[in-house]
Amino acid sequence: xxxxxxxxxxKIFHCKDELALVCGNKLSEFELIYETYGKLNNNKTNAxxxxxxxxxxxxxxxxxxxxxxxxxxxNNMVGPAKPIDTNKYFxxxxxxxxxxxxxxxxKSINPxxxxxxxxxxxxxxxxxxxxxxxxxxNSLGIEKLYAIVGGSLGGMQAMQWSIDFPDAIEKILxxxxxxxxxxxxxxxxxxxxxxxxxxxxxxxxxxxQQKTKPKKGLRIARMLGHITYLSNDSMDKKFGRKLIQxxxxxxxxxxxxxxxxxNYQGDKFAMTFDANTYLRMTKALDYFDLEKNxxxxxxxxxxxxxxxxxIISFSSDWRxxxxxxxxxxxxxxxxxxxxxYAEVEAxxxxxxxxxxSEHYHNTVRNYLRS
Amino acid sequence: MNRLDFIKISEWIEPNSKVLDLGCADGALLKYLQAEKxxxxxxxxxTPENIEKGIKNKINIIQMNLEDGLSVFDNQFFDTxxxxxxxxxxxxxxKIMDEMKRVAKNIIVSFPNFGYWKNRLQILNGKMPKSSDxxxxxxxxxxxxxxxxxxxYDLCEKKRxxxxxxxxxxxxxxxxxxxxxxxxxxxFKLSK
Numbered sequence: 001x002x003x004x005x006x007x008x009x010x011k012i013f014h015c016k017d018e019l020a021l022v023c024g025n026k027l028s029e030f031e032l033i034y035e036t037y038g039k040l041n042n043n044k045t046n047a048x049x050x051x052x053x054x055x056x057x058x059x060x061x062x063x064x065x066x067x068x069x070x071x072x073x074x075n076n077m078v079g080p081a082k083p084i085d086t087n088k089y090f091x092x093x094x095x096x097x098x099x100x101x102x103x104x105x106x107k108s109i110n111p112x113x114x115x116x117x118x119x120x121x122x123x124x125x126x127x128x129x130x131x132x133x134x135x136x137x138n139s140l141g142i143e144k145l146y147a148i149v150g151g152s153l154g155g156m157q158a159m160q161w162s163i164d165f166p167d168a169i170e171k172i173l174x175x176x177x178x179x180x181x182x183x184x185x186x187x188x189x190x191x192x193x194x195x196x197x198x199x200x201x202x203x204x205x206x207x208x209q210q211k212t213k214p215k216k217g218l219r220i221a222r223m224l225g226h227i228t229y230l231s232n233d234s235m236d237k238k239f240g241r242k243l244i245q246x247x248x249x250x251x252x253x254x255x256x257x258x259x260x261x262x263n264y265q266g267d268k269f270a271m272t273f274d275a276n277t278y279l280r281m282t283k284a285l286d287y288f289d290l291e292k293n294x295x296x297x298x299x300x301x302x303x304x305x306x307x308x309x310x311i312i313s314f315s316s317d318w319r320x321x322x323x324x325x326x327x328x329x330x331x332x333x334x335x336x337x338x339x340x341y342a343e344v345e346a347x348x349x350x351x352x353x354x355x356x357s358e359h360y361h362n363t364v365r366n367y368l369r370s
Numbered sequence: 371m372n373r374l375d376f377i378k379i380s381e382w383i384e385p386n387s388k389v390l391d392l393g394c395a396d397g398a399l400l401k402y403l404q405a406e407k408x409x410x411x412x413x414x415x416x417t418p419e420n421i422e423k424g425i426k427n428k429i430n431i432i433q434m435n436l437e438d439g440l441s442v443f444d445n446q447f448f449d450t451x452x453x454x455x456x457x458x459x460x461x462x463x464x465k466i467m468d469e470m471k472r473v474a475k476n477i478i479v480s481f482p483n484f485g486y487w488k489n490r491l492q493i494l495n496g497k498m499p500k501s502s503d504x505x506x507x508x509x510x511x512x513x514x515x516x517x518x519x520x521x522x523y524d525l526c527e528k529k530r531x532x533x534x535x536x537x538x539x540x541x542x543x544x545x546x547x548x549x550x551x552x553x554x555x556x557x558f559k560l561s562k
Contacts, residue, residue, distance in 0.1 A: 310425075329432065330442045336388075336410070341432045342421050359418045366425040 002082035004075060005037045008062035010102065013136045019097075025122040028111060032136050033102030034058045034094040037078065038086035040140070047090045048147045048368075049137060050074065051129070051157035054225070054281050055273065057101040060093040061086070076356040077149075083365040084149060092140070097132045098124045098280050106276030107208065119205025123280050126153075126288045130160045134168070144168055147368060151175040151353035152320065153281070156288050159328070162307040163290070173364060175312045176353040178324035179298055179331070180289040185319065188228055189282040192221035196275050205276050214275045219266030221278060226265050231316040231349035298327060299334035308338040310367045312360065314352040315345050340367065374544060375557055378537045379452065379478055380406045382559045387449035390414070390474060392436055392466070393456030396423035404429070411448060414440075437461055440469040448474040455555075457481045458513040467529050471562055477531065480557040485518030485550045486540070502541075503554050519550040526560060535559040 010033050019027045035058050040047060050060055052073070061078040063071055078084045078091055095103040098121065106121035137145065148169055150158035155177025162172050181189075196202055199217030203210050227235075239258040254260045294300040309332050313325035322343050332339040344360045346352035352360070376399055383389060385407045391400050394413025397420075403409045412430045415421055424431030434442070437460065451474035453466065458481050460466050470477045482503040483489075489499035498508040506513065517525070519538075526533060538545040538553025545553040 326442070333412070333432075333442055333447075334444065338430050339412075339432070340421075340425055340430050341434070342418070343433045345418070359422065362422045363425065366422055370425050370428045 002085075003080045004071060005062040005079050005086050007065065008035055008037065008059075008072075009064070010035050010058060012102075013139055015132070015135050015139075017135065019128070019132055019135075021122055021128050022125045023122055027097075027104070027122070030097060030104040030132060031102075031108075032094050032097065032104070032132060034092060034136060035060065035062075035072075036093075036140075037061055037091045038089055040090040040142070044140075044142050045144065045146060046088065047092060047137070047140070047142045047145050048084060048149060049092045049094070049133070049145050049161075050078070050084070051094070051133065051148065051150045051154040052096065052099075053150075053152035053154045054285070055100075055269070055278075056154070057099060058093040058095040058103075059101070060091065074354065076354075077361070077364070083361045084368065085365075089146065089368070092137070094133055094136055096124075096129045096281075098122075098277060100272075100274045100277045105274065106205065106280070107274055116206075116208050118208055118276065121276060121280070123283050123287075125284055126156050126160045127164065129284070130157055130164055133157070133161075134165060137168075144170065147171040147173060149173040149175070149364070150177070152177060152350065153285055153288075156285075159290065160288075162305045162309075163301060166304055166306045169307045171310065171367070172307045173310045173312070173367065174325075174328065176314055176317055176320050176325075176350060177328070178320040179291065179301075179327055181286055182324075186286050188224060189286055192224050193279055193282055195220035195224070196279060199275075202275060205279075207275070213270075215270040218270040218273060218275055218278065219263070222269035222273075223262040223266045226262055228319050229350045231318065231347060233316060234348045234351075237347070298331040302331050302335045302337060305335070305337065309340070310363075311339065311341045312353075312363065313341075313343050314348070314350070315343060316347050317350045317352060319350040372542070374539055374542055375454075375480060375537070375555065376402050378557055379403070379454075382476070382478060382535065383407050383409060383450055386410075388447070390440075390443070390448045390451045392440075392451065392453045392470070393459075394424065394429070394431065394454075395420050397427040397429035397431055399452070399454060400424075400429040401427045436466060439465065440473050443473045445472055446475065450474055450476040450478060452478045454478070454480045455482070458516050460515060463515055463525070464529070467525070467531075471529070471531070475561070476534075477560040477562075478558065479522075479560065480555060481517070481522070482513070483519050483538070483550065483553050483556050484516040485520065486554040487551050488554070490551075501554065519553070519556050522556065522558070526558075531560040531562065533558055534561050 013032045016029050059072040060074045061072040080087045095101045098105045106117045110117045148158040155174040158172045196217035199214035201212045202214040242257040290301045313322035329341045342363045389409045389411035391413040451470045492499040537557045538549035540554045
């Protein structure tokens with residue numbers, strides 16, 4: 001099933017243009033860290049941009065060095081002869097503004113005060129991300145992207161692109177996304193945020209100066225997140241009621257394998273992820289609402305778009321279920337947009353968009369080729 | 371392209387019109403209509419394999435269960451809606467007929483004619499019919515609502531649908547006389 005893109009390296013895009021943000025603030029300049037795979041053709045018509053989801057980044061495929069333990073987060077989808085074929089396409093990954101992995105964020109120095117932004121870093125929205133990404137894409141000399149492929153929060157950015165820059169993308173592949181969050185989605189995000197905000201090590205977002213980080217809060221936030229990414233069935237299949245040592249301990253140590261798994265995921269995440277980024281990412285999700293400026297009519301949102309759409313949902317995804325994708329499909333149909341919709345049978349919940357499955361991958365591959 | 375059903379259906383379709391194909395399989399008909407008549411529109415399919423093939427055929431294909439109705443489409447959204455070789459596999463036939471009337475001006479329906487003489491002969495011999503148009507065993511067939519051409523006329527009358535034109539085929543050859551006996555497939559253009 002295809003090879004890896006091999007050893008890759010990140011690049012920095014420094015934008016000196018002022019960026020006016022939806023919240024009313026401005027960034028006088030900013031940096032975005034990004035990676036590219038494959039070759040841009042002479043006419044610059046084969047570029048595919050892959051925006052990332054909540055905890056993702058610009059490192060989509062390949063490894064940084066030979067002994068690198070992990071590949072990029074979508075290595076099964078992007079590479080030579082893979083569904084997003086780097087022999088054919090020039091693939092771009094960008095760490096979002098405010099992101100965790102090297103783009104300008106709360107960890108960066110505020111050029112005005114020469115101090116770390118910390119809590120004063122603005123809250124960004126999907127629209128702001130898209131505006132900043134557009135500047136980077138332009139800097140590469142690309143006027144029109146062949147496609148944007150986004151899953152989850154990445155799918156939301158893909159949709160926003162087609163609305164804000166209708167002439168700049170030929171095809172949108174919007175996977176496991178939704179036109180907005182439900183009350184339940186926001187509720188989960190709020191619990192995650194409260195876990196961080198109430199951690200004694202958070203220091204109202206200025207924990208960098210204290211040389212510490214709110215690991216306890218981040219752990220809980222991530223554990224909660226993980227539960228919502230999986231389905232009841234897939235958790236049952238993977239862990240069931242399996243015990244770590246085969247017997248009940250009658251104490252509050254980890255007893256079940258699912259507990260061990262969640263704690264491991266929480267620890268791993270808390271080590272590497274920035275709390276201010278996590279808080280802001282969840283807010284960007286909450287505030288994403290395509291209908292808001294269109295009199296709450298989703299069909300009006302797509303009135304001026306020109307991109308073709310492929311919408312994919314997964315049967316067991318209860319975070320952004322098929323019914324939410326169908327709302328998008330209906331709104332696109334109302335506008336006579338060229339749209340294709342696939343509802344993929346999968347038992348792995350929201351996470352299915354990151355996992356390899358033949359039908360899902362063929363669908364993406366065929367759509368990009370057609 | 372020598373599929374007479376495709377050619378006939380194409381004759382019934384206005385150039386540059388909007389077409390919905392229910393149960394469009396791999397999208398071959400829509401692809402043909404796009405090339406011949408510059409149509410736009412969508413195909414509806416349920417199986418994952420056909421979704422992949424439809425995408426390859428460059429048609430807009432929506433994965434949906436027809437039994438759930440066509441609520442994603444507004445009233446009179448299409449010029450023509452096609453139900454090709456799918457009627458006999460539907461649970462709720464009256465519901466899909468009503469939905470087709472709602473979303474389009476013209477309706478095209480085709481189905482295997484249960485009254486075809488070879489089918490009648492097999493029943494006379496005490497067996498359920500099997501043929502290239504009805505290839506399944508009785509216990510695993512998706513075709514749960516088989517009818518004859520005469521039965522279909524009765525349903526059209528009940529649904530106040532007028533037969534504008536029709537074509538009967540046996541092994542891709544047109545049948546002119548005694549069609550309910552000699553035609554293995556019937557294709558009908560209906561209007562309201």
